[in-house]
Amino acid sequence: MxxxxxxxxxxxxxxxxxxxxxxxxxxxxxxxxxxxxxxxxxxxxxxxxxxxxxxxxxxxxxxxxxxxxxxxxxxxxxxxxxxxxxxxxxxxxxxxxxxxxSVERGQLLDANQQEQLHHLVRKGGSLLLDVGLAETVYLAVHCTLSRKGITAILATGDSCPRTQCFTAYGDDQHSFNRLLQSLDHLAASAVPAELAA
Structure with a gap:
């Protein structure tokens, strides 16, 4: 589909x-x-x-x-x-x-992966995440300098890549929640049609 x-x-x-x-x-x-x-x-x-x-x-x-x-x-x-x-x-x-x-957030990431995301939100950087899909999710996070927040790029897939990019302003918890939400959306779009039915 x-x-x-x-x-x-x-x-x-x-x-x-x-x-x-x-x-x-x-x-x-x-x-x-x-x-x-x-x-x-x-x-x-x-x-x-x-x-x-x-x-x-x-x-x-x-x-x-x-x-x-x-x-x-x-x-x-x-x-x-x-x-x-x-x-x-x-x-x-x-x-x-x-x-x-969408997979429930508690099931999508384990505690270690959530801590890695918190670290990305605080310090920036990149990360490869295995969230149980056929392909790895690539994340890159830049901490914005002009205001408190992040710019994030998420991608998965080689043959038919899916990407998301956004900037979120606010405290670390708000940025973390937006990153989780985008990860949820990206994972949902990558789920094969037969599993989504």
């Missing part, structure tokens, strides 16, 4: 739009294909949750996300990627990709 991954520009747009009410037109480009996904995103916010409605052609999908979830744009991105992959066949939202395929 082909796994579509939204381009960084689209993720930045979604991060802003999840905090607004309104209708937004998107021509989503994906990192691993030249085919765009044309969609209309409708955002309806309330005090307790946000309702996202995705209209693509004659299909309509909806997703409700709790307002307390800080990474609503990532949940929405996973939902859009699932629609593009063809895993959504009803208007009722299925479990999002991150929830369905």
């Amino acid at each position: 082909n796994r579509f991954s939204l381009a960084d520009k689209t993720l930045r747009l979604l991060a802003a739009q999840v905090n607004l009410n309104g209708t937004f037109n998107h021509s989503c480009s994906f990192k691993n294909t030249n085919l765009p996904l044309i969609l209309v995103l409708q955002v309806e916010r309330s005090s307790s949750n946000t309702l996202f409605t995705i209209v693509t052609g004659d299909e309509k999908h909806s997703l409700t996300v709790n307002e307390a979830d800080k990474d609503k744009h990532l949940v929405l991105a996973d939902f859009i990627e699932s629609i593009a992959t063809g895993r959504m066949d009803t208007a009722e939202p299925a479990t999002t990709r991150v929830r369905a395929e």
Whole structure:
């Protein structure tokens, strides 16, 4: 099964739009294909949750996300990627990709690996991690000088590499949590389709 991954520009747009009410037109480009996904995103916010409605052609999908979830744009991105992959066949939202395929953080890394990640967040450097996938995960972390935070690059795979890059500002714990979250997403995208089903 082909796994579509939204381009960084689209993720930045979604991060802003999840905090607004309104209708937004998107021509989503994906990192691993030249085919765009044309969609209309409708955002309806309330005090307790946000309702996202995705209209693509004659299909309509909806997703409700709790307002307390800080990474609503990532949940929405996973939902859009699932629609593009063809895993959504009803208007009722299925479990999002991150929830369905992600290994629980406690199972993904052992205590030694978590300590190695804490060290990377504090000092910077690079690391090879075996998280139980067929391929090793490569991490490179740079501690930013202008403000407290990190810039991280994560990659896995040789024949079909998957990469993530981000900058997170905040204390060490915030940066560590963002690194774990990105590692979760990367591991989820690398899980073979037969194991994810």
